């Protein structure tokens with residue numbers, strides 16, 4: 001296995017020393033706490049959570065991670081990067097591209113951070129090869145709720161801590177350093193768009209590509225129940241032309257109109273930065289006037305600052321759901337009947353193993369190693385039904401999982417039928433015995449939803 005970056009330059013040593021001082025400050029804050037309320041992180045970049053009006057986490061004591069935003073080392077020979085959690089993907093990609101490399105998972109919004117991608121979630125068009133960001137990591141440094149500093153790897157003493165960090169939303173400790181793998185990149189990405197009119201043909205095409213692994217990128221857009229686009233990308237070093245989608249053009253719409261396209265690699269990776277299927281500004285005039293200024297970061301920051309204006313009832317629906325590929329036909333028949341909202345973003349995802357953070361019941365009767373992430377972004381509820389709740393119930397029946405960044409209505413008992421309680425509690429007892437960070441259910445399903453306790 002590739003180990004951490006072997007770059008031992010004086011500059012790297014200086015950055016490591018600087019990093020160690022920051023970590024000591026954070027650990028001391030946690031060691032010195034005299035009880036009291038819960039803590040959560042403050043980071044420099046905006047949080048990519050669906051903003052919620054009564055979110056209790058806003059009132060938490062903060063552990064300040066704002067200066068943890070440095071790349072410590074890139075080892076081009078080993079194709080490994082060591083970085084602090086607050087590094088944004090836009091900064092990371094700029095730095096790695098200088099070496100002709102990119103991370104194996106680049107979530108499409110520029111200011112998602114590597115720490116947030118592991119602690120929350122991450123998917124994108126290389127996920128059919130590599131899974132999520134956490135699947136590409138080799139080592140984490142974690143500061144526990146008692147101020148201890150652990151080094152965790154996929155095997156060894158703290159292996160379970162390592163595996164449970166993904167999706168723990170900062171409740172099992174603070175990530176303070178990550179070591180992860182990189183892959184070679186071309187200068188451009190050549191896109192081809194395959195069009196299908198039935199779900200069966202679409203899924204068959206996805207399975208063929210998944211088996212062949214003969215493209216670098218694969219995702220797609222379900223424009224309508226009879227209009228499926230599979231977007232296939234290949235790194236190339238020359239391009240007859242390039243198209244940019246960072247101002248007037250909307251990328252997801254181009255997949256409907258075009259059969260082929262070329263994008264610069266950087267532009268490809270952030271092609272959805274102004275929204276995947278709900279880009280802002282929505283109109284051409286709006287984009288002409290404000291499109292250069294208003295990326296995802298500006299919108300999310302405005303929503304967070306003005307959180308008191310967010311609607312309490314019928315919030316706009318933003319959600320990612322993961323489903324075993326074999327269960328997608330049943331899901332889509334139900335979804336079309338009950339939700340009927342399109343377009344959907346579709347991201348094929350390789351499940352490298354049965355994740356430790358999921359309860360074994362999730363996998364009952366499931367043989368799939370290919371999952372589909374279906375992203376429903378920007379649906380305005382048509383009636384008073386609780387669409388989040390409907391989705392939670394349906395996913396439990398189908399062995400599906402939703403990300404916890406949106407609105408969560410699970411009861412505690414239901415929640416722990418999907419998330420793995422024994423594994424979670426084993427790690428929690430080791431890394432946060434005094435419940436400084438809250439537990440995962442309380443943080444994501446109660447505090448985030450404005451419910452104490």
Ligand SMILES: Cc1cc2nc3c(=O)[nH]c(=O)nc-3n(C[C@H](O)[C@H](O)[C@H](O)COP(=O)(O)OP(=O)(O)OC[C@H]3O[C@@H](n4cnc5c(N)ncnc54)[C@H](O)[C@@H]3O)c2cc1C
Nearest residue numbers: 047048085107113115116119120121122123169170174175
């Ligand atoms: C509108 C929108 C669009 C999105 N689009 C995509 C997409 O295209 N592709 C994709 O993969 N994902 C997407 N996401 C999901 C996004 O990747 C995840 O929500 C991710 O967790 C956000 O990371 P962040 O850096 O913004 O972290 P935050 O949202 O700030 O943090 C996520 C969680 O991790 C915790 N956390 C943050 N840093 C640390 C740390 N150092 N140690 C411990 N805990 C920490 C936070 O407390 C929080 O609970 C989207 C989300 C939204 C809201």
